[in-house]
Every structure is written in structure tokens, then in C-alpha cells.
Amino acid sequence: MNIQSNEARCTSCHAGYGWKGKDFDFTDPTRVDCLVCHEQTGTYKKFPAGAGNPAPETMVFKGNGKTYHPPEWNKVAQSVGRPTRRNCGTCHFFGGGGDGVKHGDLDSSLIKPNKMLDVHMGTDGQNFDCVRCHSTTLHNIAGRVYTTPASEHRKSLIEDDLASKITCESCHSSTPHKEDAKANDHTDKVACQSCHIPAFARVNPTKMWWDWSTAGKKKDGKPYTEKDELGKPKYTTKKGSFIWSKNVQPEYFWFNGSIEHMTVRDTIDPSLPVAINQPVGDMDDPNSRIFPFKVHRGKLPYDKVNKNLAILHLFPKGKEDKAAYWKGYDWNKAIAYGMEYAGLKYSGEYDFIETSYVFPSTHMVAPREKVVACAECHTRSDGRLAKLTGMYLPSRDRFGMLDTIGWVAVLGSLAGVLLHGLTRMFTSNDRKRG
Amino acid sequence: MKLYRLSLKLMVIVAICAVLRPGPVGAAETPAPGRAMAQQATKERPLWITADHTKHLILQQEFNSGPQVTPACLSCHSEAAAQFHQTIHWTWLDPATAESHVLGKGGLSINNF
Numbered sequence: 001m002n003i004q005s006n007e008a009r010c011t012s013c014h015a016g017y018g019w020k021g022k023d024f025d026f027t028d029p030t031r032v033d034c035l036v037c038h039e040q041t042g043t044y045k046k047f048p049a050g051a052g053n054p055a056p057e058t059m060v061f062k063g064n065g066k067t068y069h070p071p072e073w074n075k076v077a078q079s080v081g082r083p084t085r086r087n088c089g090t091c092h093f094f095g096g097g098g099d100g101v102k103h104g105d106l107d108s109s110l111i112k113p114n115k116m117l118d119v120h121m122g123t124d125g126q127n128f129d130c131v132r133c134h135s136t137t138l139h140n141i142a143g144r145v146y147t148t149p150a151s152e153h154r155k156s157l158i159e160d161d162l163a164s165k166i167t168c169e170s171c172h173s174s175t176p177h178k179e180d181a182k183a184n185d186h187t188d189k190v191a192c193q194s195c196h197i198p199a200f201a202r203v204n205p206t207k208m209w210w211d212w213s214t215a216g217k218k219k220d221g222k223p224y225t226e227k228d229e230l231g232k233p234k235y236t237t238k239k240g241s242f243i244w245s246k247n248v249q250p251e252y253f254w255f256n257g258s259i260e261h262m263t264v265r266d267t268i269d270p271s272l273p274v275a276i277n278q279p280v281g282d283m284d285d286p287n288s289r290i291f292p293f294k295v296h297r298g299k300l301p302y303d304k305v306n307k308n309l310a311i312l313h314l315f316p317k318g319k320e321d322k323a324a325y326w327k328g329y330d331w332n333k334a335i336a337y338g339m340e341y342a343g344l345k346y347s348g349e350y351d352f353i354e355t356s357y358v359f360p361s362t363h364m365v366a367p368r369e370k371v372v373a374c375a376e377c378h379t380r381s382d383g384r385l386a387k388l389t390g391m392y393l394p395s396r397d398r399f400g401m402l403d404t405i406g407w408v409a410v411l412g413s414l415a416g417v418l419l420h421g422l423t424r425m426f427t428s429n430d431r432k433r434g
Numbered sequence: 435m436k437l438y439r440l441s442l443k444l445m446v447i448v449a450i451c452a453v454l455r456p457g458p459v460g461a462a463e464t465p466a467p468g469r470a471m472a473q474q475a476t477k478e479r480p481l482w483i484t485a486d487h488t489k490h491l492i493l494q495q496e497f498n499s500g501p502q503v504t505p506a507c508l509s510c511h512s513e514a515a516a517q518f519h520q521t522i523h524w525t526w527l528d529p530a531t532a533e534s535h536v537l538g539k540g541g542l543s544i545n546n547f
Contacts, residue, residue, distance in 0.1 A: 002544045003526070010539075015523050017500040026525070029508055029515035030501040053500060073497035077506065078488040096547035126476055139517040146528040146537055157475060171475045176468020210547060263542040276546055298546045309544050342542060355546040 002264065002311045005341040008051040009315040013091040020051040021317075035071075037087050038080040044071050049315070085121065086111050088130040097239075100204045104248060104294035105363040109203035117203055119367050135165050142166045144360070147280075149257025168192040191255070191289035195372045196365050199247045200294055205230045209243035210298035213352035216329045238314075238326050240299075250292030250361050252385055254281035259358065264344060267307050273297075273354040274309070283391050290388065292361040300355050301335060305347030309355075311338035 003010040011019040015033045018024060025031060033052060035044050047055040047068050055068035093099060093108045100107030115122030120132070135142050142164040144150040150166045156173040157163065163170060172192070177183040183195070200206065216237060218224065223237030232244040258280040268274045281288035301310045313334045316324035325334035331350055339346035377385045378395035385393060465473075487493055492506045508515055518524050525532055526540030535541045 001547055002542070003539050004542075014526070015518070017504075026519065029519075030504045032504055032515045032518050032524070033500055034504055034507045034511075034514065035500065056499065073499075073503060074494065077493045077497060077503050078490070080487050080507075081483070096545075101547060128476075132476070138520070139514065139523075140521050141523065145522055146530070148528075148530055156471070158471075171472035172468035173471055176471075177466045178464070179467070181466070207547075261537060261543055263536055264544050265536070265542055276544060296546060300544075300546050311542075311544070344542075357546045 001314065002338070002342070004311050005313040005317070005338045006315040008317075009049050011052045012046045012048050012050060013095070014052045017052045034080070035076055036090060037083045039076045039087070040079040040081045040084070041072075041076055042086055044076045045069075082129070083131055084129050088134075092130075096207065098207075100201060100206045102207075102296075103359045103363075104200040104206040105197070105359070105361045107201070107204045107206065110363065113203075115367055116370075117364060117366075119365050121363075133165055144257060144259070146261055147258045151257065188286075189283075189289060191291040193360075193362050193365070194250075194252060194290050194292050196368075197250065197292055197361050197363075198366055198370055198372045199249050200292075200361050200364055201246050201248050202364060202366075203246075205232055205244040205246045206248065206294065207232075207242055208245045208248065208294075208296060210240065210296070211242075211352075212240045212301060213299045215240035215325075216331075237329075248294065249384065251295050252290050252292055252388060253279045253358075254283050254285070254288045254388070255279040255291035255293075255360065256281040256285055256288045259360075262309075264309050264311055264339075264342070266309075268302060268309065268353070270302065270304070270307060270351070270353055273356060274300075274302075276309070276355050276357045278356075279358055279360070283388075290385065294359045294361055296357045296359070298355060299352040301331060301350045302353050303335075303339075303345075303347050304349040304351050306345055308344075309353075310335045310346070310350060311342050311344065313337035313341065 007024075008020050015036050016024075016031045017033055018031055033046075036046065045054060045068060046052055047059060048061045048063060054071050056070060058067060058069050060067050089106070089108065089111055092103075092106050093110065095102035095106075100109075109117060110121060112123055113121050115125040120126055120128040131141075133142075142150065143166065151164060151170075153160075153163070154167060154169045154174055155163050157165065157170050158173070165171070168176075169192075174187050175184045176187070176192075186195075214235070217235075218237055224235075225233050225237075226235040228234040228244060230244050230246065233242060234244070235241045259277050260280055261277040262268075262274070279291065279293065281291075301312065302308060303310055312325055312331075313323055314325045316327045322328045323330075323333045323337040325331065328334070332348065335350055336346050336348070372384065375383075375395075377383045378393065380396060383393075383396055385396070391397075490510075492509055495506070497503050497506075504515070520529075522529050522538070525538070527535060527538035528541075531537050537543055
């Protein structure tokens with residue numbers, strides 16, 4: 001989805017006040033929300049449909065039935081400090097409309113994790129805050145952004161003590177294991193995360209599939225929700241059907257730190273699933289490593305004639321707004337409104353197409369006892385890296401001729417040794433007598 | 435026959451050595467260098483904060499909305515808003531291509547959520 005025409009709902013996660021539509025003044029200093037990142041009472045909440053504002057008076061949000069109170073402004077303002085996991089998590093743990101929907105490696109379980117969930121953030125260990133690694137310069141927070149990698153180099157702080165402390169190598173160096181450990185020979189091809197994050201969503205479930213095409217069904221003329229065995233919604237009239245999973249094994253791709261994203265202006269091939277974004281990398285590129293990802297798949301509406309993904313108008317602009325899908329449940333009207341709002345063409349014909357979206361897994365680093373075992377990749381079939389082809393992976397791949405030559409050499413040597421040994425045994429009596 | 439016995443003895447010695455070779459169990463005693471380095475780098479630091487915001491008079495006035503609080507913050511942190519306006523957390527646009535208003539949530543990017 002896209003925020004265009006849905007601002008008031010989406011921007012409840014904007015660190016600002018009042019981004020309701022195109023006329024928002026991005027130059028107004030008073031519109032910056034200092035508190036959401038810096039307040040330390042843990043009580044400051046933005047109203048889900050308030051365009052970034054907290055509730056001005058006690059209000060119920062119809063979307064979740066919860067009551068929202070106005071903040072105690074003085075207490076909140078006087079509590080400010082350095083952002084904690086809870087501050088960042090207010091938005092980043094709940095992206096996509098709920099706890100754990102988006103990332104897989106970021107959800108509310110990281111507010112107070114133990115070391116088993118994240119060896120760095122565990123409250124029974126180092127208790128890292130997000131900003132311990134996501135260091136800042138002039139309010140710019142270090143991290144991967146679209147095509148820009150988190151870090152262009154892999155230097156440790158010993159090599160470059162002013163480098164952004166964002167990679168594992170910054171503190172652990174590129175040969176972190178014991179001197180003779182085979183794992184040190186992996187670091188030029190395999191990212192630390194690939195072995196040290198055996199699975200994501202280890203405490204809370206994450207959404208793996210979202211099919212918008214089934215949305216709109218009603219029971220007795222009313223929207224409804226059905227829950228799955230994990231207690232998560234598997235169907236809602238507003239949003240369609242979902243699959244949630246826990247303890248998910250990542251998918252692995254070559255990754256140089258950059259991710260390519262398509263936009264609604266790009267043409268798609270409707271005969272194939274659409275990769276909305278994908279990791280950039282190649283096994284021949286010295287900056288690429290095998291890296292773990294959550295891949296979220298699902299069906300989205302697209303323009304059948306113009307062959308591009310569609311912007312949906314979901315959230316009503318006001319009481320009279322019947323074009324919004326969450327009011328009128330009419331795809332055509334909702335797409336037509338969304339596309340026009342964004343200044344794009346819409347042919348009037350839509351269908352649904354399968355899509356994928358990747359998230360690199362870099363949080364929820366497990367203690368070393370839980371590291372991925374060698375044989376989970378170095379195995380003949382169904383290993384974690386089974387889909388990464390075009391390279392030689394010992395114990396998975398074999399060259400028939402080389403194997404034959406090897407076995408001929410082994411068996412030949414054995415035969416030679418036996419023959420020689422037996423000859424010596426049977427002829428030894430002759431020698432003694434002689 | 436002597437040579438045969440000697441080679442047998444040798445094979446047994448080699449086998450015993452192979453079994454007794456220090457393996458991963460021994461590794462637990464001395465930490466891996468990468469681990470030691472990281473622990474060194476993340477030692478607990480003493481508290482460095484020099485301001486108590488509950489004592490600042492400007493934060494003791496009556497506030498009724500967010501945009502009323504922000505000017506109070508900016509009265510000391512004079513550059514904070516101007517800095518923040520330049521970041522992706524404010525623009526929701528890819529900083530590398532922000533001027534084109536295409537890449538980013540605030541532009542024409544899309545996800546499948």
C-alpha cells in the first residue's frame with residue numbers, strides 16, 4: 001500500500017503533527033514531534049487516525065475499539081532523554097498496522113527481550129538500546145535506507161574509530177571466531193546474520209502472507225474478523241486474508257547492502273509474481289554476502305491495461321467520503337481515487353497479482369549456542385541454501401568425475417596396501433628361515 | 435612379523451590421539467577474539483547527562499497540544515527542527531533521491547501490506 005490519500009491514518013507514525021494531506025507544511029518547525037522519540041514516561045500515544053497528533057480529548061478509535069487519552073503534557077515534556085527501544089519501537093515494532101506485521105525481526109518482544117531473543121538487547125545482558133548501533137549525526141539515524149547500504153565498508157572500529165557503528169564487524173572484526181575456527185573462513189561470503197539469526201519471530205508471530213483480493217466479504221451485512229490458532233487475525237473484511245508464522249527460517253540471497261524498490265510508476269509483467277523490492281548482490285561481487293531475509297508475499301490490486309500496481313484509497317477523508325475502500329468496499333472507486341490523488345493514470349480495469357517484499361533480518365541475534373549448524377547448509381538436499389545455485393557448496397554439490405577419480409585413488413591405495421602387507425606377511429617365514 | 439606389530443601399535447596411537455584432540459569443548463575456555471573485542475568496546479559508561487528537564491521553567495507551563503511543546507524544546511535545542519527536517523524520519527523520502535519525490539513512503543513507493 002501507499003500513504004497517498006490515506007495520510008491521516010498512516011502518519012500516526014510520523015514524528016510530526018498534522019500531516020493530513022498534500023498541504024502539510026514540511027518547513028514548519030513547530031510541526032516536529034520531539035516527544036515521540038525522546039519522552040521517557042512510556043505514556044505518550046498518538047491517536048491512530050490523528051495525523052500524528054495524540055488524542056486532544058479522551059476518544060475511542062473505532063478501528064481497534066481502544067480508548068485514547070490526551071497525554072499529561074508537562075510530565076511527558078519534562079521526561080525527555082535519549083531514545084530507548086520503546087521509543088523507536090512505538091513505530092518500528094508496529095509497522096504495517098500491528099505488532100510484528102512487517103519485519104519479522106522487529107516486534108514488541110524487543111521492548112524487554114532476554115538474551116535468548118537478542119544477545120545484544122537482552123535485559124539480562126548488555127541491554128543495548130537501538131541507538132547503541134544506530135548512531136546519529138544531526139538527527140540522521142544510521143541504518144540502511146532504500147538503495148543506500150547501512151555501511152559501505154566493513155571496517156572494525158580499530159581500523160576506523162569514527163565509522164558508523166552499524167555493522168557486526170565494527171565491534172567484532174571480520175575474523176571474530178577463534179584463530180583456527182573454520183567459521184572465520186566464511187566471513188568473506190556469509191554475513192554474520194546468516195548463522196547467528198537461525199529464525200526470526202521467535203516470540204511473537206509475524207505476517208507472512210496478505211491477500212487483499214479476498215477483502216470485502218461481510219457477515220450479516222457487517223465487516224468481521226476471524227482469528228487463527230496463534231490468536232492473530234486470519235481474515236478481516238477491511239484487509240483480506242493473512243497467514244501468520246512463528247520461528248520462521250529466513251530465505252537467503254546474495255546482498256551488498258542495497259535493496260532495489262519499484263514504485264507505482266513502474267511497468268509490471270502480469271504473468272509473473274512481482275518483486276516489489278529485491279536485494280542487490282552477486283556471488284562474484286566482493287562486497288556481497290549471503291544474507292537472511294523475511295520475504296512477505298501477498299496479492300495486491302493492479303491496473304490491467306496500464307500494467308502497474310495501484311494506489312488504494314483506504315482511509316476516508318471525512319464522513320461523506322464513500323470512495324474510500326474502508327467505507328464503500330468498491331475497489332474501482334478506491335483505486336480511481338488513489339491514483340488520481342497521486343497524479344497517475346487509471347484505466348478503470350483492475351485485477352490482483354502476487355507480489356513479494358523483502359526485509360533483511362539483522363535483529364534477534366541468538367546466543368552462540370543457538371547458531372545455525374554447519375550441516376543445515378552443507379547438506380546434500382533441502383539445506384538452508386538449497387535455492388542459491390551457481391556456486392560450489394561443499395557437501396551439497398559434487399563433480400561426478402572428481403568424485404570418481406577420488407574413489408579410484410582411495411580404493412587403489414587400499415588395494416596396494418593390502419597386497420603389499422599380505423605379501424610381506426606370507427613371505428616373512430621365508431626371510432626368518434633364510 | 436615385527437614390522438607388522440609395530441605398524442599396528444602406530445595405528446592405535448594415532449587413533450587415540452585423534453580422539454583426544456582438543457575440540458570445540460576446549461574452545462569455550464578462551465573467548466573468541468571477536469567476542470572479547472566487542473565486550474571491550476561496549477563497557478558500561480558513567481551517566482553523561484548534564485540537564486534535568488524537570489527543572490527547566492519553560493517545560494513547566496500549561497501545554498494543550500504537541501505544536502505548543504515543540505517551541506519550548508527548540509528554545510534551547512535551537513537547531514533540532516532544522517536538522518530533523520532534513521532526515522528521512524521527517525520527509526519519508528529516500529534521502530539520496532528526495533528531490534524527485536518518487537522513492538519513499540511519502541512518494542510513490544509501495545509495499546504489499
